[in-house]
Amino acid sequence: MRTPLRFSNVSFAWPDGSVVLDDLDLLVPAGRSGLVGANGAGKSTLLHLASGDLLPSSGSVSREGRVGVLRQDLALHPATPVDQHLGVRRIRDAIRAVEGGSVDPAHFDTIGDAWDIDDRITAELARLGLPEDVLGRRLGQLSGGELVQLDLARLLLQRPDVLLLDEPSNNLDAAARQRLYAVVQGWSATLLVVSHDRELLERVDRIGELREHTVRWYGGGYTSYAAQVEAEQEAAVRAASTAREEVRRQRNDLVASQQVLAGRKRYAEKMYATKREPRAVMKLKRRSAQVSAAKYRQLHEGRLDAARERLDEAEARVRDDRGIRVELPGTEVPRGREVLTARLELRTGARVEFEMRGPERVAVTGANGAGKTTLLHMLSGRLEAVGEVAVHVPLGILEQRLTGLDESLSVFENVKLRAPDSDDNEVRARLARFLFRGHGADRPAGTLSGGERFRAHLAAVLLADPAPQLLLLDEPTNNLDFASYDALVGALGSYAGALVVVSHDETFLAEIGVERHITLDGAT
The missing domain is CATH 1.10.287 (Helix Hairpins)
Structure with a gap:
């Protein structure tokens, strides 16, 4: 069996000495492979090493052919034009120049054999559910889900031999997820996808579990893996x-x-x-x-x-996959108490009017770009409201892109910023319930993995003083391992305050007891 991706005695540690991978040997065969593991096990780091974004502290990584990577933490500049991000702007400009009569050899060199680039762009955008006019926009005008779709289109245009995907279904609506699943299922080259999306993982040939610096392979998709x-x-x-x-x-x-x-x-x-x-x-x-x-x-x-x-x-050999244990003191909202009143107009033109009383649970759903995150930001005051918003209880928000932490401060220090009068020992005891034990609470936020970053943000929000009695959650299940997902469901099940949740995961919404849906589709 071909091994397009090979790790030989690979070790990697961060500058502070934190060891992520130690003497890892790994052969990734051709075909579709999934990679799972607990938050912080090193999955994203492994992909960064596979792509060449990071170099191992020792050992070597070898690759066959071109490698394309969809990163979990897309570092994008809002002002960048979409076609520039796709890597096709120079080719398209050269084609337009030639069509306009230019015979400059530089234009022909730029085009190469990519004369069909416009047709390919149209096909890939349609394949992923993006309109053709998205080419005229800038990245800052796109939603989180649309950015994921766009970056996947960029990769498909490159036609890589090895495709690396890091949590690709994050922020995607139901329709976009189905298109992603079709791309994965139809991929004929080499694919390695890090994901906790069980439906996506059903579409791979094998699943590798990263545990204690070793990857063990299990044949079949998620159901087969779970049974084994x-x-x-x-x-x-x-x-x-x-x-x-x-x-x-x-x-x-x-x-x-x-x-x-x-x-x-x-x-x-x-x-x-x-x-x-x-x-x-x-x-x-x-x-x-x-x-x-x-x-x-x-x-x-x-x-x-x-x-x-x-x-x-x-x-x-007996697993101890501890999930987060969340206690939410002081969050109880009496039934009938007024919590929130909103009369807003979104950038899509949609009008949203609703009120919440008591510990009600509301889900905000809709297609990517419908304005779900915008609505939460207006409710929280992060965006100026077009209309009226009245919040009558302490509010906390967990943002989709997890940008609320000071990267230079430790997890402990970030929590203390929001609860300055809390006892240090009590804060550390509570952080331990979020799996930040001992020196783990002193790690800089900038060194955390995606799942660890989620836990740190959740801790900062829930351990704030005063405790939030209205909690706004934007795609809260992104990046969670299976154990932490189950623990979050259990914690929110016992949460005594009001919830507004943006999520495309209907199973999650059902499990946390959502009572009402507000669907944003561009109309009231």
């Missing part, structure tokens, strides 16, 4: 239970052997004291008994040590 992991865990739990029982048995045997030896020693000392045999014979017997006792004790101690080693090995 479940079977492994059932076997691991049984093996650990058996090993634990064996340790208890060997410990009891050791205690019993020590009692036997103590009895023998008392008997030998009694025989020696009564001098029933010649002294030389008694000394010889005592030395023989001591040697025999040492061997007997070593035998049982060896069996106990071996049993403990087997237990350690068995317990290492």
Whole structure:
């Protein structure tokens, strides 16, 4: 089997010494491969190494052919024209110049064999559900989902031999996700996708799990992967239970052997004291008994040590995928209490009027570009409202692009900024429930992975003083590993305040008990 992407003894650490990958050997075969793992395991770093954006601290990465990468954290300049971002502006300008009568050889060199570039652009934009007139816009005029679609179109135009996708379904509406799934399912070259989107992962040939600096491959899509992991865990739990029982048995045997030896020693000392045999014979017997006792004790101690080693090995195979545990004190909103009143006009021309009372849960849905994020920003005061907004309780917002942290400050310091009067020890105790334990709370925000960044933002919002009684969430399930997704659902299930949630994940909305939908489609 061909291996278009190969990692050989690759290690990577950040400048502060934090080790992300250690002596990783990995062969990525041709075809469609998924990559999963807990937040912070190093999945995005692995893709950055695969693309060449990062260089390993040691070891090597080899690639076959051209590599294209869709990054999770798109660093885009709002003023950049769309066709420039697609990498086709110079070619299109050269074609227009030639069509206008230019015979400049530089134009022909620029065009090469890309005379059909306009047709290809139209086809790829349509394939991803973007209108052709998007070419006349700038990046700042596009929604988060549209930017993901556009960047994927850029990659498809490049026709890479190896395609790397980092959480590509983030921020995509239902229709855009289906188009992404079709691209993945129809990909005939090499694809490696990092994702927690279970429906997307059903469309790959194999799934690799990054765990403790090692990638283990499982054949099939997500359902097959989950079944294999479940079977492994059932076997691991049984093996650990058996090993634990064996340790208890060997410990009891050791205690019993020590009692036997103590009895023998008392008997030998009694025989020696009564001098029933010649002294030389008694000394010889005592030395023989001591040697025999040492061997007997070593035998049982060896069996106990071996049993403990087997237990350690068995317990290492039992997963401890801890998710975030969120406690939300002070968020309760009494039923009937006025929370929010809004009468707004969005840039699309849509008018939105609604009010919330008590701990109501409202989902805002609609196509990419319909104005969902704009609506949240108007409600929170981050954008000037076109109309009227009245918020009657403390408010917190978790933004889609997670830009609310000071990158130079630690996780702890970012939380303290929002709760300056809170006790330091209490803040650290609460951060531990978000899996920022010990020195983890002192890591700079700028070094966090996508999932860790989400947890840090969520902590900063929920641990603020005063605690939010109205929580605005913009695509909150982006970048979450499976365990943290389940924990977030559980936490929001017990949240006593009001919620406004932008999400394309209908399963998530159902699980957190959304009571009402507001659909933005360009009309009231």
